Amino acid sequence: MRRERIVPRTAWQERVEAIGFGFHTLEGKPYWREDACYVFDESEIEVLETATGELHALCLDAVERIIRAGRYAELGLGDDAARLVERSWFDRDPSLYGRMDLSFDGASPPKLPEYNADTPTSLFEASVVQWYWLEDVAPEADQFNSIHEKLIERWRTVGGGPRVHFAACYDNPEDGTTTDYLLDTCVQAGCDVQPLDIEEIGWSGKAFIDLADRPIDRLFKLYPWEWLMSEPFAAHIPQSAARWLEPPWKMLLSNKAILPLLWEFFPGHPNLLPASRARADIEGPVVAKPYWGREGDGIIVLRARESSEDKPFHVYQALAPLPVYDGRHALVGSWIVGDEPAGIGIREDDDRITRNTSCFVPHMFR
Structure with missing residues (x-):
């Protein structure tokens, strides 16, 4: 694994806009980088693909154990959320994707700092934008990226009913692009389909409905469950x-x-990191994370001897420093579609915490 400096395509902004990628630049700085x-x-x-599949299997096993033991309070979930979780799990409601x-x-x-299992972002960049980049820049090379094909196939399993409704905050360009x-x-x-x-989701007294008063049978929502609840x-x-997609x-x-x-x-799994709800349980440097923080929000790195009062609704995880290339910390986002590893996208930042402004950089392999 290495980072190579390359020459961007001529008029790359126009090229990515032509395929629907309108948020390639954030606050005047490139979010998509192809230098x-x-x-x-x-x-x-192969290592990344194997680890992703293994971690996915562990996560499903963990869901089963938590539900069987009723350990919802440890995740900050109340009774209403717990009932929805149980119903959707025992009904075997299918999942679409995760990162x-x-x-x-x-x-x-590979080590797992976290699993974006509900409303993962950077999907369009990973599936489409970097694939078109590869075809232009290195058509003889390959890319770990079957996301698009796997999504289409997965919809044939999970898209049952007369139509699938898609809901998002469409005034957010990233959310709107990802949902579309x-x-x-x-x-x-x-x-x-119906966006x-x-x-705009309504309630008729017995069913959720759209603007044409049609019942919503299958709903994809790019909106976090904790906000919805x-x-x-x-x-x-x-x-x-x-x-619901993703299911409760x-x-x-x-x-x-x-x-x-x-x-x-x-314990001790090679792809997992020691983690606890108590800082004192983890030796060495740790990362303090809120249960529901997103895009690096609320994440704090504590040094080895730096103590901290345990905060409610926070976990403490052993620090797994991201590799640094040309002064940039690189994080691999590995996608699951259904139950299969589907591809990766790379985010990088000059800071060790990956945030919503961290850049997306394409990848290839030979």
């Missing part, structure tokens, strides 16, 4: 027959409080 790329060899890709963030240097086993991309893959799978802003809207969910049982995996439970269930 560099990450290069892997095939064996490293595991991995610290990987090409030599040591998923909607397009659903159409390619042969499904009827909605999240605020905190709104008056949530009171109607148990009464509805709507099926993903509340367990999108919550960083899953990390101590994974370590408890599978």
Whole structure:
């Protein structure tokens, strides 16, 4: 694994805008970068793929254990959320996708800092934008990227019903682009679709409905479960027959409080990091993380001898430093579609914490 400096394509901004990528620049700075790329060899890709599949299996095992033991309080979930989790799990509600963030240097086993299991971002960049880049820049090379094909195939399993509704905060360019991309893959799978802003979902007294008063049977929402459960809207969910993507049982995996439970269930696993809800349980430097923080929000790194009063709704995880290339900390986002590893995307930053402004850099392997 290495970072190579390369020459960007001529008029790359126009090229990515032509395929629908409008948020390539944030606050005047490139979010999408193609003055560099990450290069892997095939064996490293195999390591990432194997680790992703193994971690996915561990996560599903952990969900089963938590539900069987009723350990919802350890994840900060109340009774209403617990009932939804249980119903969706025992009904075997299917999942569409997720993104595991991995610290990987090409030599040591990949480590899991967290699992973005509910509303993962950077999907369009990983699936489409970097693939078109590869075709232009290095058509003789390959890329760990079957995300698009796997999404289309997955929709044929999870898209049942007369139509699939797609809800998001469409005034957010990233959310809107990601949701429209998923909607397009659903159409390619042969499904009827209907986009909605999240605020346009109505309630008829017995079912969620769209603006044409049609019942919502299958709903993809790019909106975190913890936000949804905190709104008056949530009171109607148990009464509805709507099926959700991602399903309510993903509340367990999108919550960083899953990390101590994974370590408890599978201690010493080579792809996991020691984690606890108590700082004193972890030796050496740790990362303090809020249960529901997103895009690096609220994350603090504590030095080896730096003590900290345990905060409610926080976990403490052993620090797995990201590899640094040309002064940039690189994080691998490894995608799961259904139950299969599907590809990776690389985010990098000059800081060791990956945030929403961290750059996306394409990759290849030979």
